[in-house]
Amino acid sequence: MKCIINGQLVLPTDVVSGMAVIFDEKIEKIVPAEGLDLSQYEVIDAEGKWVAPGLVDIHIHGYMGADTCDGDPDGIRKMSEGLAKNGVTSFCPTTMTVSVEEIEKAFNDAREVKAEGAKYGAKVVGINCEGPFINASKKGAQAEEHIKRPDAEFIKKHADIIKVYTIAPEVDGGLECIADVFADGRVVSSMGHTNATFDEANAGINAGVRHTTHLFNAQTALMHRNPGVVGAALSDENVSVELICDTFHVNPGLYKMVSKLKGDKLCLITDCMRAGGMPDGEYSLGGQPVFKTGIQCLLADGTIAGSVLDLNKGVKNFYEHSGVSLATAFAAASLNPAKAIGEDANIGSLEEGKCADIIIVDTDFNVIKTIIGGIEK
Numbered sequence: 001m002k003c004i005i006n007g008q009l010v011l012p013t014d015v016v017s018g019m020a021v022i023f024d025e026k027i028e029k030i031v032p033a034e035g036l037d038l039s040q041y042e043v044i045d046a047e048g049k050w051v052a053p054g055l056v057d058i059h060i061h062g063y064m065g066a067d068t069c070d071g072d073p074d075g076i077r078k079m080s081e082g083l084a085k086n087g088v089t090s091f092c093p094t095t096m097t098v099s100v101e102e103i104e105k106a107f108n109d110a111r112e113v114k115a116e117g118a119k120y121g122a123k124v125v126g127i128n129c130e131g132p133f134i135n136a137s138k139k140g141a142q143a144e145e146h147i148k149r150p151d152a153e154f155i156k157k158h159a160d161i162i163k164v165y166t167i168a169p170e171v172d173g174g175l176e177c178i179a180d181v182f183a184d185g186r187v188v189s190s191m192g193h194t195n196a197t198f199d200e201a202n203a204g205i206n207a208g209v210r211h212t213t214h215l216f217n218a219q220t221a222l223m224h225r226n227p228g229v230v231g232a233a234l235s236d237e238n239v240s241v242e243l244i245c246d247t248f249h250v251n252p253g254l255y256k257m258v259s260k261l262k263g264d265k266l267c268l269i270t271d272c273m274r275a276g277g278m279p280d281g282e283y284s285l286g287g288q289p290v291f292k293t294g295i296q297c298l299l300a301d302g303t304i305a306g307s308v309l310d311l312n313k314g315v316k317n318f319y320e321h322s323g324v325s326l327a328t329a330f331a332a333a334s335l336n337p338a339k340a341i342g343e344d345a346n347i348g349s350l351e352e353g354k355c356a357d358i359i360i361v362d363t364d365f366n367v368i369k370t371i372i373g374g375i376e377k
């Protein structure tokens with residue numbers, strides 16, 4: 001049994017000191033450190049740093065040169081290894097709008113790596129299937145030739161591995177697909193890459209949409225007479241939203257407003273592509289060339305093509321620009337996304353009985369130590 005002492009514990013709604021976390025594979029107990037007989041434990045001294053829940057990235061395409069759709073499980077393993085260094089302990093490898101064969105190969109690769117648990121680093125919890133059921137007019141960096149009519153059977157067929165998929169509710173067959181997947185109950189429908197009006201977005205929500213793919217990006221904007229997808233997502237309390245907090249995809253001046261409106265329905269994601277953790281230069285995403293310069297990744301025509309954000313830096317950006325508490329900032333990248341994909345009974349917070357996915361972080365949000373399932377990575 002192991003024990004972390006001298007940390008500032010980041011709990012779901014509060015940061016506390018003077019408490020010890022006792023864990024093996026799972027968190028056994030969180031108790032006052034005073035009077036604890038430490039001789040029975042392998043002791044980890046957090047030296048006053050933050051002891052936070054492992055981060056959960058539910059939307060990430062690639063990292064360290066690898067991509068979910070590479071057609072090789074080693075790509076996902078490489079992501080797993082690299083992400084653990086940023087404090088990510090669970091993630092959803094995210095597919096792009098590529099051919100059905102390539103998408104299904106990525107599913108199989110994810111199944112293989114998921115079965116390996118935390119062998120390489122961050123655990124695969126399931127796939128985020130971003131496309132092909134999207135609207136070509138809001139395709140962003142997704143390849144138009146692979147866009148398909150929404151097909152609930154495809155999602156249900158792979159419901160063992162898909163946690164969430166993106167759909168444009170307004171396209172032909174969209175609402176039927178959403179309703180069918182909702183009735184099935186295993187996969188979350190997320191509206192995204194959508195040109196829906198406010199009414200069409202609300203129709204999607206009524207049919208079963210419960211999540212929003214990278215809020216503000218690749219969807220209809222909030223205008224006062226045409227509130228769009230953004231207006232519907234911000235208004236409905238059943239719908240969670242993803243936010244890319246790299247300060248580039250969304251003006252950081254909006255972080256506070258989104259947090260106030262969405263509360264625990266706000267999920268920080270990276271939408272990171274393979275150039276994450278790599279030097280500036282030319283890379284590819286969904287078969288298209290992408291140019292990375294600093295925090296920006298663009299297609300040749302200037303279209304934004306994913307990010308190169310590390311999730312711990314996303315938490316830092318969100319914390320510094322939103323004015324929320326530290327507990328709220330960490331929950332947005334751990335408990336909230338875990339809830340959005342229905343995994344919060346196992347992961348997402350420092351609570352007794354959950355997986356011992358724990359990170360030690362300094363006040364600049366640098367990750368000092370990542371523990372996954374009780375094992376240091």
Ligand SMILES: [Zn+2]
Pocket residue numbers: 059061094130271306
């Ligand atoms: Zn994406």
